[in-house]
Amino acid sequence: MAASITITPRAQPRPRWLGWFIRRYPLGAVAGLAILTMGIAAASATWLAPYDPLAIDFLAMFSRPGPGHWLGTDAFGRDVLSRMIFGAQTALLVGFFASLAGATLGGVIGVVSAYFGSTGDLVIQRLADILISFPLIILAMAIVAILGTGTVNLIAAIALSFVPRAEIIVRASALGIRQTPYLEAARALGAGHWRIIFRHMVPNVVAPYLVILTAFLGQAILLEASLSFLGLGVAEPTPAWGLMLSGAAVDFVQRAPWMAIFPGLAISFMVLAFNMLGDALRDALDPKLRT
Amino acid sequence: MTRYIAKRFLLMFPTLVAVAVLIFVLVRVVPGDIVELRLVSGGMFVTKEVVEKERIRLGLNKPIWQQFVDWMVGMVRLDLGTSMWTGAPVSQEIAIRLQLSLQLAFMATLIAVVLAVPLGALAAIRRGTWIDYAVQVFSVAGLAVPSFWLGILLILFLLTYFQWLPPLTFTSLWKDPRANLLQLIWPALAVGYRYSAVATRMTRSALLEVLREDYIRTAWSKGLAERVIVRRHALRNALLPVVAVIGLEFAFLIGGLVVTEQVFNLNGIGKLFVEAISRRDYTLIQGLMLLVAFAYVAVNLVIDLLYAWLDPRITYG
Numbered sequence: 358m359a360a361s362i363t364i365t366p367r368a369q370p371r372p373r374w375l376g377w378f379i380r381r382y383p384l385g386a387v388a389g390l391a392i393l394t395m396g397i398a399a400a401s402a403t404w405l406a407p408y409d410p411l412a413i414d415f416l417a418m419f420s421r422p423g424p425g426h427w428l429g430t431d432a433f434g435r436d437v438l439s440r441m442i443f444g445a446q447t448a449l450l451v452g453f454f455a456s457l458a459g460a461t462l463g464g465v466i467g468v469v470s471a472y473f474g475s476t477g478d479l480v481i482q483r484l485a486d487i488l489i490s491f492p493l494i495i496l497a498m499a500i501v502a503i504l505g506t507g508t509v510n511l512i513a514a515i516a517l518s519f520v521p522r523a524e525i526i527v528r529a530s531a532l533g534i535r536q537t538p539y540l541e542a543a544r545a546l547g548a549g550h551w552r553i554i555f556r557h558m559v560p561n562v563v564a565p566y567l568v569i570l571t572a573f574l575g576q577a578i579l580l581e582a583s584l585s586f587l588g589l590g591v592a593e594p595t596p597a598w599g600l601m602l603s604g605a606a607v608d609f610v611q612r613a614p615w616m617a618i619f620p621g622l623a624i625s626f627m628v629l630a631f632n633m634l635g636d637a638l639r640d641a642l643d644p645k646l647r648t
Numbered sequence: 649m650t651r652y653i654a655k656r657f658l659l660m661f662p663t664l665v666a667v668a669v670l671i672f673v674l675v676r677v678v679p680g681d682i683v684e685l686r687l688v689s690g691g692m693f694v695t696k697e698v699v700e701k702e703r704i705r706l707g708l709n710k711p712i713w714q715q716f717v718d719w720m721v722g723m724v725r726l727d728l729g730t731s732m733w734t735g736a737p738v739s740q741e742i743a744i745r746l747q748l749s750l751q752l753a754f755m756a757t758l759i760a761v762v763l764a765v766p767l768g769a770l771a772a773i774r775r776g777t778w779i780d781y782a783v784q785v786f787s788v789a790g791l792a793v794p795s796f797w798l799g800i801l802l803i804l805f806l807l808t809y810f811q812w813l814p815p816l817t818f819t820s821l822w823k824d825p826r827a828n829l830l831q832l833i834w835p836a837l838a839v840g841y842r843y844s845a846v847a848t849r850m851t852r853s854a855l856l857e858v859l860r861e862d863y864i865r866t867a868w869s870k871g872l873a874e875r876v877i878v879r880r881h882a883l884r885n886a887l888l889p890v891v892a893v894i895g896l897e898f899a900f901l902i903g904g905l906v907v908t909e910q911v912f913n914l915n916g917i918g919k920l921f922v923e924a925i926s927r928r929d930y931t932l933i934q935g936l937m938l939l940v941a942f943a944y945v946a947v948n949l950v951i952d953l954l955y956a957w958l959d960p961r962i963t964y965g
Binding site: 483484487488490491492494495498499501502503575579582583586587588589599602606607610611614617618621624625626628629632633 | 663666667670674675788789791792793794796797800801803804807808899900902906907910911921922924925926928930933937940941944945
């Protein structure tokens with residue numbers, strides 16, 4: 358332990374951030390609470406769901422919502438409510454990992470590109486400019502075509518389609534820091550490139566990083582639902598909201614409308630919650646990003 | 649002005665070439681063999697001979713640089729190769745579906761504009777009232793509701809009350825305008841609502857900014873009616889960024905069409921894309937991605953020209 362870096366405590370006590378956020382952005386706080394609730398429900402799906410989400414019961418096909426099955430059953434007699442609770446697991450898992458991977462990879466590329474500049478930066482920027490000219494879903498679908506379907510590939514496809522978007526935003530924030538005196542000071546003290554990047558630049562782009570991360574979450578869940586709906590995402594019989602809306606839900610929409618109504622409500626509700634939380638976080642953390 | 653247009657137009661081409669290179673790299677540098685991937689995903693029993701035959705048929709036995717040159721040379725002649733699935737030229741596959749998708753995109757954009765501009769303006773004028781909040785909730789919901797679900801709900805509604813089902817075949821606008829519009833209005837609504845959300849927010853914030861300007865105060869002090877101030881003085885200036893947003897959304901519309909065409913059983917570009925992906929038809933995927941990129945670049949050009957035309961302060965040189 359030769360290196361001794363003394364960490365001096367902050368001069369001021371941290372403001373009670375959470376309390377301030379709740380008072381200042383009540384809508385965002387409500388959205389956060391809703392997300393937390395859905396997260397807990399998804400995590401305890403095994404205990405919460407009244408039925409096995411995969412259990413086929415041909416005697417109960419297309420049951421109406423009632424005391425036996427609160428939200429009815431689908432074309433295989435599977436309980437819609439149970440499938441929705443397990444579907445929340447899929448949505449949150451895919452959404453979270455895809456957003457995290459996409460924002461992080463894009464963020465790291467953005468910071469490194471901004472720090473080193475020159476030709477590499479130029480090439481990366483042109484590349485990112487081209488890639489953002491494709492709608493997210495087109496990019497994700499093309500990547501699915503290359504990687505194949507399945508949950509892991511789906512996460513990778515959604516994450517990769519986020520990378521150029523994250524890269525551009527984080528790079529823009531990092532560029533501003535590159536010329537600051539304290540970075541000059543760090544360089545003058547003999548700090549290496551990677552030390553400067555990770556100790557001095559990265560902490561400064563945390564705010565935009567968190568903002569895009571939450572913004573991506575809603576989009577990732579929507580993308581997962583869309584791709585699963587198209588048969589390019591999560592495969593049957595895994596419970597996923599987008600998948601629940603495809604096939605039989607459309608064919609039998611008049612006979613069993615509950616099959617189509619409830620999963621769609623769940624998607625809309627969750628995406629809405631993430632968008633509202635994202636907007637509030639953006640206003641609180643980095644008002645400059647407001648469009 | 650002519651020089652500016654010509655310059656901007658010519659600048660499109662290097663961008664498109666770069667896009668073409670990127671698409672080729674993206675689609676062709678697949679880990680694993682395209683032929684094997686395609687045959688396996690098709691569930692076929694494959695022997696070495698079959699793979700070899702298929703490879704020759706698709707021109708994949710040539711070295712990769714030769715394939716790249718073929719693709720680039722073909723592009724100059726507007727030849728995007730032949731579909732790996734149907735064997736028909738890619739440009740033909742796209743052409744027969746383009747009319748439907750373009751019409752749908754135009755209708756959806758129109759709906760988005762008709763919804764967004766008045767709603768956004770209303771929200772800005774009545775800022776902080778329940779009208780403002782209602783409009784904001786309406787537009788925030790538009791971003792959260794998946795357009796394919798909205799489509800399913802529309803079908804459910806139409807089925808229940810009008811016994812209407814999405815027709816199996818597409819009726820051209822020139823053949824029977826009534827049937828055509830009746831068929832496309834619902835998917836256009838489902839897509840248009842979603843795309844109005846961003847434009848509504850943009851109209852609101854742009855108008856709020858303009859309403860704070862000095863010349864608006866002057867207009868008020870002159871005693872002009874609110875209607876005149878908003879319509880003639882404020883909205884005109886506020887609409888510039890809205891035009892840009894709507895244009896970009898139009899370019900991105902093909903993404904929204906991908907799912908909606910599936911729901912309404914419309915044989916357009918979006919559905920073709922889904923089919924191309926699930927059949928791993930790489931030449932078709934390349935062609936479609938190029939089309940999407942071209943739409944984006946072309947729309948950007950049009951937006952820039954519109955800007956120069958709408959805003960005399962922008963100089964072109």
